[in-house]
Amino acid sequence: MKIKFLGTAAAEGWPAIFCSCDACNKARMLKGKNIRTRSSCLIDDYYMVDFGADTYMNSLRYGIDLSKLKSVFVTHSHSDHFIPYDFELRYGSYAYIEDRKPLMIYGNQSVKKLFEDTFKGNDLDGSVVFNEIEPYKTYRVDHLDLTPHLADHMPDEKCFVYVIQSGKKTLLYGHDSGYYPEETWKNFPKYKFDAVILDCTLGPTDMDLGPDEVWHGHMGINTDEKVKKRLIKMGSANENTKFIVTHFSHNGKLLYDELKDFVSKYGFIVAYDGMEIEI
Numbered sequence: 001m002k003i004k005f006l007g008t009a010a011a012e013g014w015p016a017i018f019c020s021c022d023a024c025n026k027a028r029m030l031k032g033k034n035i036r037t038r039s040s041c042l043i044d045d046y047y048m049v050d051f052g053a054d055t056y057m058n059s060l061r062y063g064i065d066l067s068k069l070k071s072v073f074v075t076h077s078h079s080d081h082f083i084p085y086d087f088e089l090r091y092g093s094y095a096y097i098e099d100r101k102p103l104m105i106y107g108n109q110s111v112k113k114l115f116e117d118t119f120k121g122n123d124l125d126g127s128v129v130f131n132e133i134e135p136y137k138t139y140r141v142d143h144l145d146l147t148p149h150l151a152d153h154m155p156d157e158k159c160f161v162y163v164i165q166s167g168k169k170t171l172l173y174g175h176d177s178g179y180y181p182e183e184t185w186k187n188f189p190k191y192k193f194d195a196v197i198l199d200c201t202l203g204p205t206d207m208d209l210g211p212d213e214v215w216h217g218h219m220g221i222n223t224d225e226k227v228k229k230r231l232i233k234m235g236s237a238n239e240n241t242k243f244i245v246t247h248f249s250h251n252g253k254l255l256y257d258e259l260k261d262f263v264s265k266y267g268f269i270v271a272y273d274g275m276e277i278e279i
């Protein structure tokens with residue numbers, strides 16, 4: 001399975017769109033891996049997790065032909081993960097697509113409502129099709145098996161983290177979420193993860209949590225470490241599992257190199273825009 005990180009920031013981006021804090025000013029000056037757009041990943045070239053406001057620009061940055069995109073797996077309705085307006089540009093004279101196959105979107109009820117409210121009865125000539133999916137059910141999407149699991153992110157929405165399987169390879173796409181709900185933990189023992197992508201919105205700012213305390217809504221390095229330990233203890237991960245942290249906020253303050261140093265003792269890979277991983 002090929003995983004390409006298109007964006008690795010939280011909602012505001014880093015540098016944050018309207019911010020002039022020290023962390024944002026440093027990122028503007030240093031550039032490179034410190035420039036982070038809104039989080040999303042490309043899986044096996046034709047499948048995307050989340051479709052935020054930076055998707056078009058990232059397709060130009062990384063030479064991705066979005067006419068070939070087959071499916072989008074949406075985690076939840078926050079604007080850094082789902083901007084429906086661009087899908088209007090896939091129908092009629094906006095887009096000439098070789099096979100005319102519809103682009104499939106998978107997501108929860110709230111994402112579906114947002115999609116439908118945006119287009120108000122316009123079916124976009126069937127060029128984009130929304131599939132509402134339920135947690136803990138497995139959906140076959142071409143060569144992939146997609147299983148949404150409940151996240152701990154918003155009380156009024158069933159936000160998803162995804163288990164994505166391709167052949168013998170298994171990925172946990174694990175943000176946006178705080179420490180996972182017990183219902184989700186109960187479903188993990190059946191998997192052996194080759195890679196785990198974790199929420200690191202808080203960066204090092206949750207380090208003062210005690211051994212039994214966890215953060216809700218998002219994670220930082222302390223909570224990431226607790227998730228890693230539990231996955232290894234239960235046998236769903238081992239020393240070969242790649243643990244990758246992403247979805248960074250400027251409030252975490254540490255720039256790429258500083259963060260890389262900080263997490264080295266935990267064995268985390270710090271994601272950056274454009275990073276590719278093969279599992």
Ligand SMILES: [Zn+2]
Nearest residue numbers: 010011080176
């Ligand atoms: Zn987010």
Ligand SMILES: [Zn+2]
Nearest residue numbers: 019021024250
């Ligand atoms: Zn800032």
Ligand SMILES: [Zn+2]
Nearest residue numbers: 076078153176
């Ligand atoms: Zn969110």
